Amino acid sequence: MKTKYFDLIDQTFDFPQEEFTLKTNELQFHGIDLMALIKEHGAPLKFTYLPKISDNINRAKTWFAAAIKEHNYAGSYNYCYCTKSSHFKHVLDEALKNDIHIETSSAFDIDIVENLKAQGKINDDTFVISNGFKRDQYVQNIARLINNGHKNCITVIDNYEEITLLSDAIDGNYNIGIRIASEEEPKFEFYTSRLGLGYKNIVPFFNKEIKDNPKVTLKMLHFFINTGIRDTAYYWNELLKCMKVYVSLKKVCPSLDSLNIGGGFPIKNSLAFDYDYAYMVSEIIGQIKQTCDEAGVAVPHIFTEFGSFTVGESGGAIYQVLYQKQQNDREKWNMINSSFITTIPDTWAINKRFVMLAINGWQKEYERVLLGGLTCDSDDYYNSEQHMNGIYLPKYNKDKPLYIGFFNTGAYQESIGGFGGLQHCLIPTPKHVLIDRDEDGKLVTSVFAEQQTSEQLLSILGYDYGVNDAFAKAESKTTSQTKETIN
Known part of the structure; x- marks a missing residue:
């Protein structure tokens, strides 16, 4: 046995x-x-x-390159790293060896971007996609990056007020994306994501706030669902709804040329893990192309924001x-x-x-x-x-x-x-x-x-180092006396 x-x-x-x-x-x-x-x-x-970070980045690039060739897809593919997955310098240094772009989600992310730029790890050709709910410091940091000459920024609008806030802070013209508030799976406690704008509100929002605004150029539609990229009826249905919005928006907004399908590639969580990445990428590219061809609009450039999959x-x-x-x-x-x-x-x-x-x-x-x-x-x-x-x-x-x-x-x-x-x-x-x-x-x-160490933790808690040192010395003396007694 x-x-x-x-x-x-x-x-x-x-x-x-x-x-x-x-x-x-x-x-x-x-x-x-x-x-x-x-x-x-x-x-x-x-x-x-x-090395596994670079390996996964290049695996994804290979799958998308193969799918683009298979479907004779006219758009390009851009791999973005979602920094919130791991902000560590060693992670960014490794990831950026592979000609990728950056997705940010909060104010301090922009400080990291500026640090990387100062070190020559990224340059003006690097896309900086800024997601998340934007207030105060985040808006100011995005504006600083753009005002200092980094024009390859796309700020993804998460709520209706952000256009006004950004326009007040940015000196010249700037590019934006709009995030779709996708509908959640039926098992969720809520029906619609708190992030982004509702499907039906996006075209009216463009017509009202962006179309005649000389400072703002809409470049990207952003689509992401919490459950990630999976071969389910729910995912394909949401992607189709997203493409309908893209087609409607493209017809009234010629500058729109990119679709961000977010992140959500799963990673191995057991030895029985089985996921056909190449098939999923091919299906996504194929369905996007089919929808655009049927509507008579140009296919978008594809962006992804892989975080967990990267690191x-x-x-x-x-x-x-x-x-x-x-x-x-x-x-x-x-x-x-x-x-x-x-x-x-x-x-x-x-x-x-x-x-x-x-x-x-x-x-x-x-x-x-x-x-x-x-x-x-x-x-x-x-x-x-x-x-x-x-x-x-x-x-x-x-x-x-x-x-x-x-x-x-x-x-x-x-x-x-x-x-x-x-x-x-x-x-x-x-x-x-x-x-x-x-x-x-x-x-x-x-x-x-x-x-x-205990000193590091006690320092965070506000305990006085001098008292702690005295305690450590007293404890050491007691231990020493105990050893002498035992001996």
């Missing part, structure tokens, strides 16, 4: 996979020796494998199983040496599933467990509601540490968890390591951030 952890994975999934392989009963991720990484940096540990599959988190608690005759709790709430908060907030695998112990027998975090919060756990079916791991042995990895965690988790800030129950942010490859393909690691 096959009862080893390897047997379970091998029988349940198609394994090994492109990024997951096994070497001497230990998991490898994109050729990274994870146990060697643990031995060097310890656990808990966060890591970012930078999500580059990230991972590693934990050690500290202890196993048998709470009743059926439930065994494997307690990790960190917190799910603070390090991968989407598991707690939206029951998001990530790829989860044991890193070592693949030759051992397996058992069904629940995973618990260190905080005293009853919601700090990861179980089968998030994970596919049950959670099975190699049997726990207190004398042989077991390590587990959560993969494809690179999008949103640091910003939602509050990187470098306060953490629930003061569980420190783990050490974060960047992994790259040199010109010869050899792995190169560098420490981006050490694990948070």
Whole structure:
């Protein structure tokens, strides 16, 4: 009877996979020796494998190039990175190696854009697509960018008042887009997105506020739905409604030449993940072209704003199983040496599933467990509601540490968890390591951030450093005296 952890994975999934392989009963991720990484940096540990960012960008570019060629599509394709997924400099530096554009969502994003421009990472040819609800500082920052000469900005109008606010702040002419307030899936608690303008209101809004405004040029229609780009009747129906608006708008607005289909490419969340990206891209391009051809209007240039797809599959988190608690005759709790709430908060907030695998112990027998975090919060756990079916791991042995990895965690988790800030129950942010490859393909690691210290957390909380230092010295003296007593 096959009862080893390897047997379970091998029988349940198609394994090994492109990024997951096994070497001497230990998991490898994109050729990274994870146990060697643990031995060097310890656990808990966060890591970012930078080459995966460029890989995903170029995969998407290839799919769109193939679809454009297949359908003889006259428009171009522009890949934008949605910065809110991860604002870190190392992420932007890697992404911008691939001739892409930027999508922003708040005021401070513009400061990042200006910083990147000053460093020569982007230039005047880089599109800056500004989404989000715009007030005060965001409007002023967008205006500053445009007034300083960055004309390749498209500010996406989210509400009726933004035209007036932007016109007051921007010296010359500027380009805009309009976001469609898409209808949500029936299971949502509300019918229409809070973002953008209603389908029926867009053409009247153009005629009233934009058509005769000499400062404003409408260039883009923006379409995005919360559930992302998926092969469902709901998605195709919303895309068709969007195209009807595009056609109507194009007939009264010749300057309109771009369609932004937003983001929403899914990323791998289990070893059973199956999504035909090339098919979806081909269908989208084909349907857009068919609608435009039937209406007798020129096809739009296509923009996307991929965030999670760009950076999500580059990230991972590693934990050690500290202890196993048998709470009743059926439930065994494997307690990790960190917190799910603070390090991968989407598991707690939206029951998001990530790829989860044991890193070592693949030759051992397996058992069904629940995973618990260190905080005293009853919601700090990861179980089968998030994970596919049950959670099975190699049997726990207190004398042989077991390590587990959560993969494809690179999008949103640091910003939602509050990187470098306060953490629930003061569980420190783990050490974060960047992994790259040199010109010869050899792995190169560098420490981006050490694990948070108590001094850093106490400083945020307003505790006096002098008092804290005195306390630390007193504690050290007490510990020393205790050791002498024991000896």
